[in-house]
Amino acid sequence: MFMIRWKNIKIPQWVIHLLLVLNMGFYVMIATVDYHHLYYKDYWLAPSKANLNGYTLEISPAPMYYVYMAFLLAEIMTTIGIIISSYCSQRSMPNKGKIHFLMIAAMLSPMLLLSLRILKILKGDDPTPLGILLSCIFMSIAVVKYGLFDPVKNAKNYIIDNLKEAVIVTDADHRFLFLNSMADKIITSINKEQGYSTDDKIYAFIQGSQDFFDWKDRHYQVEETVLKDNELIQGYMMTIVDVTKIIEQNHLMKRLVLQTEDANRAKTNFVSNMSHEIRTPMNSIVGITEILLRSRHSPKEQEYLLNIQSSGRVLLTIINDVLDCSKMEAGKMQLFDEPYDTCSLFHDLRISMENRIGHSGLELIYDIDQDIPCKLKGDMGRIRQVIINLVNNAIKYTEKGSVRFSVHVRQKNTDKVMLYYEVADTGIGIRKEDQKILFDAFQRVEMDRNRYVEGTGLGLTISQNLVNMMGGVIEVESEYGKGSRFFFTIEQTIIDPTPVSAVNYNGQKDNVTEKEAECLFIAPEAHILLVDDNELNLVVAKELLKPLRMQIDTAENGLQAVKMVRGSQYDLVLMDHMMPVMDGIEAAKAIRALPEDKYQKLPIIALTANAMVDARKEFLNAGMNGFVAKPIDFARICNQLKLWLPKDLVRDVPKEEAKKLLADDLSDREIQPEDPQMGFSFEEGVNHCGSKAALMKTIRIFYRTIDSKANKIEQCLKEGLISDYVIEVHALKSSALLIGAVPLSEAAKELEDYGKQGKTEVLEEKTPDVLTMYRDLKNILRPYAEKEEDAKKEFSDGEWITALQQIHQCIEQFDLDGVDQIMEQLEEYQVPECIRESMDQLRVYVADVSMEEIMELTDTMTGLLRD
Incomplete structure (x- = not known):
């Protein structure tokens, strides 16, 4: 047992227990020989032959005596075998030979003398x-x-010997001086397989592998240390570590990483494909809904269509959030540093915020530092996305009070400016414990309270990631029940250091005729609503009314006008007659049917090309107060407005001052050379539009919509939508007359009359010729449109790229109103030559609500501008 413990030989416990029992049994049997004859048959004292005066103990062995002797001899021989085996295998023990010799002598001494006995x-x-x-x-x-049982030495030897790492110590000639158990196991295996005869060859085999070597499906790492004494090499110590599990785990980790990357790619592709697959039918749903909304429907059907449109936009927002989150996880979200106009950004944000607040009753506080440079370089689209996300959240969780948007300069030098953005609200606030998870994906706080608030819980996550990519961090401060404040700071590159307060966007003004000056007045506090489905008519009317300084809102159909009248305080309404969805007469009746007394007194003036007596009666019967014939005459509409606007809002203007206010240069009245075959009179156009500037703007809009409008007329006739056909040719009659294309206007009027009479065969016969005349105007008007193009303000390629990206984002969010606003703003600027043809096509796609085509074309145009 001593040798087993000393050599740390691992044997089963039952063997140890058996040996203990056998030894104890034999000891008891020997101690009790007086009571049995199992061990000795007999024993006695006999006179000693060596000592005449002494006695010798004589025994007569019994069977158990021989059994015990055999057992004892077996134990001793086993022990000697263990010692010999230890000597052969133990390479690391100091004084190995002497200690093992003494141990063998200790075992053999009693055995040898007992055997001789x-x-x-x-x-x-x-x-x-x-x-x-x-x-x-x-x-x-x-x-x-020899310190066989020195506790410190034994402890060290035990620890080193039982290390899982192999430790080898050699002399300067690489002869082994010490090997622990693991090293001995490895060396023995190598020697057995390779047949090396000397230690230095085995050492060279291992050393030759440098840092790593493989042996019998195991991987080992080797590290060698030189042992020196006063710079004299005494020997070497080599440590061999089994790194099989580490390497296997590394391989496993690599496989798992690859699998994870594959899974992430699959997820990203799935999300991207699904978003595309969902967008495709959504494009159809929202696009068709948009088209249907431009047609006439019952109020109930109109409500259903608006609900479909609203739900589609909500679904699209969710799709975009998930897609953005997936892009961020995949590391594919990119920022585009492009020059942008800060005034344009803040203007767009204000419009979006006001539209989002709508009639909720919340106050929008807009605080912009006037020292912000007017032109910066950064990703305007992503900044806008972050702000809109924060503002939307503020509006969603604020029932009353205000939402405040602030931008301030924190630091500024010649090249960089640090901008501080903040969105604060007086809403429900956020608990301290909830603020920790606020920016986690798919997390929404207080679900029991906010379960009816729309959203995915991704908006803040996306915003935080975008701000991080721009070098900032979104922070939040909130007091539960009193409101929240989200803020971040980002650095932008300065392109133009001119502060926004110093930018002057006022254009040059022209002179005016005596007649127009005599009837001019101003009403800066008057708030009127202008209703017309024709974009050209809206442009011309607003241009004509600009000198009056009134606050003018616009609506595209009667139903929209009724909603706006209910939601705002107007002093007068200018209402077109023939419009899709709900015409002017129906809208006037609907307004008069509203319960409050103010709607009975609200002045409504008809704008119509139908000046027949019966039409006038119809207007008056519908509750309208008067009418103005189209094309609009400036003096006539001024007289009508002056008659029906509240007297306290109207201020007369002296004639000389009126001329300056109108500022219509006499050169605008110059007649352009004409060709009798053109079918177009510039003089007629100036007369109808009121000024050359207004006519040129109208020609530009007319020119760019020729293809889409002509296609729409053909489509309506082909599909048998005669009521829509009549509305379209009615609009063509009016717009053609505005630009001075009198023959086309008269032909369109003839088609309108046939359409009202239901003479489909005549329409099918005459429409192609009229549309040919319509399309031929494109070549005639091109010089005027291009001249107007050259007169526009300049817009950098970077600003065009930003605008095109905004159009793409609006389409992704089904924000068609946003697209129209951006397109309208872009018409004020020169189109770069490389995208001029594409811009014409984009106008057609926007008019046709071709969403997929718009997104593809804006991407293509962006690429052309970058190249």
Whole structure:
């Protein structure tokens, strides 16, 4: 048992227990020989032959005596075998030979003398005590002289020997001086397979592998240390570590990383494909809804269509949020640093915020630092996205009070400006514990309270990531029940340091005729609503009314006008007659049917090309107060407005001052050279539009919509939508007359009359010729449109790219109103030559609500501008 413990031999516990039981059994049996004859048959004292005066103990062995002797000899021989095996295998033990020799001598001494006694070679007294004494002497020498049981040394040896790493110590010639158990196991295996005869060859084999070597499906890492004494090399220590599990784990981790990347790619592709697959039918749903909304429907059907449109936009917002989040996870979200106009950004944000607040009753506080440079470089679209996200959240969670948007300069030098953005509200606030998870994906706080608030819980996550990409961090401060404040700071590059307060956007003004000056007045506090489905008519009317300084809102159909009248306080309404969805007469009746008394007194003036007596009666019967014939005459509409606007809002203007206010240059009245075959009179156009500037703007809009409008007329006739056909040719009659294309206007009027009479066959016969005349005007008007193009303000390629990206984003969000606003703003600027043809096509796609085509074309145009 001593040798087993000393050599740390691992054997089953039951073997140890069996040995203990056997030894104890034999000891008890020997101690009780007086009571049985199992061990000795008999024993007695006999006179000693060596000592005449002494006696010798004589025994007569029984069977168990021989059994015990055999057991004892077996134990001793096993022990000697263990010692010999230890000697052969143990390479690392100091004084190995001497210690093992003493241990063998200690074991053999009692065994040898006992054997001689049993074989009767030695006679007389039992020599066993002498053998045990010799054994103790040999053991003592091993302990005292050679430190066999030194606890510190043994502890070190035990620790080193039982390390999982192999440790080898050699002399300067690479002969092994010490090997722990693991090293001995590895060296033995290598020697057995390779047949190396000397230690230095084995060492060279391992050393030759440099840092790593493989052996029997295991991977080992090797590290060698030189052992020196005063710069003299005494030997080497080599550590061999089994790194099989680490390498396998690394391989597993690599596989898992690849699998994760594959899964992420698959997820990203799935989300991208699904978003595309969902967008495709959504394009159809929202696009067709938009088209249907331009036609006449019952109020109930109109409500259904608006609900479809609203739900589609909400769904699209969710799709875009998920797609943006997926792009960020995949590291594919990109920023585009392009020059942008800060005034344009803040203007767009204000419009979006006001539209989002609508009639909720919330106050929008707009605080812009006037020292902000007018032109910066950055990703305007992403900044806008972050602000809109924050403002939308503020509006969603604020029932009353205000939403405040602030931008201030924190630091500024010659090249960079640090802008501080803040969105604050007086809403429900956020608990402290909820603020920790506020920016986590798909997290929404207080779900029991806010379950009816729309959204995916991704808006803040996306915003935080975008701000991080721009070098900032969104922070939040909130007091529960009192409101929240979200703020961040980002650095932008300065392109033009001129502060926004110093930018002057006022255009040059022209002179005016005597007649127009006599009837001019101003009414800056008057708030009127202008209703017309024809964009050209809206442009011309607003241009004509600009000198009056009134606040003018516009609506595209009667139903929209009724809603706006209910939601705002207007002093007068200018209402077109023939419009899709709901015409002017129906809209006037609907307004008069509203319960409050103010709607009975609201002045409504008809704008119509139908000046027949019966039409006038119809207007008056519908509750309108008067009418103005189209094309609009400036003096006539001024007289009508002056008659029906509240007197306290109207201020007369002296004639000379009126001329300056109208500012219509006499050169605008100059007649252009004409060709009798053109079918177009510039003089007629100036007369109808009121000024050359207004006519040129009208020609530009007319020119760019020729293809889309002509296609729409053909489509309505082909599909048998005669009522829509009549509305379209009615609009063509009016717009053609505005620009001075009198023959086309008269032909369109003839088609309108046939359409009202239901003469489809005549329409099918005459429409192609009229549309040919319509399309031929494109070549005639091109010089005027291009001249107007050259007169427009300049717009950098970077600003065009930003605008096109905004159009793309609006289409993704089904914000068709936003697209119209951007397109209207772009008409004020020169179109770069490389995208001029594409811009014409884009106008057609926008008019046709071709969403997929718009997104593809804006991407193409952006690429052309970047190249």
